[in-house]
Amino acid sequence: MRLYEERLGVPRTWHWLAALPAVMTGLVLLPLGPVAAGAGLAAAAALAALGLYAYGAVGIVVTGGHLTAGTHRFPLASLGLAEILDAEEAFLWRTRRADGRAAMLLRGYVPTALRIELNHPGHPAPYLYLSTRQPITLLAVLAFARR
Helix, strand or coil: CEEEEEECCCCHHHHHHHHHHHHHHHHHHHHHCHHHHHHHHHHHHHHHHHHHHHHHCCEEEEECCEEEECCEEEEHHHEEEEEEECHHHHHHHHCCCCCCCCEEECCCCCCCEEEEEECCCCCCCCEEEEECCCHHHHHHHHHHHHC
């Protein structure tokens, strides 16, 4: 049973970025003819959109016994104190305060985050950094799921 699920999709404005390589590819292939330019434009747009979708497909899922964040999976019993990070604090924990051993699900376009101390004996990470658009909700769900 999933108690919480969040997908960290890219902002809608980023989809315009998919148009840039498509137009450039179309222009480069234009000397080969309009069919080649159109095919190159369509292929480059599809590849760029697929790349953006794949990058934003990562998510956070809380079930009855585990927290899954991207490729990381932790039992709820191994999670310690959690701290909600506003935009400024999240920036500091992504840059100057960051620990190289930390487990991070980092998306720079998501301004807020949740930092959770880890007590997992098999994992060397001191904390888990989760970019999330709903840190208060995620913290409440984690507190509920641990009970």
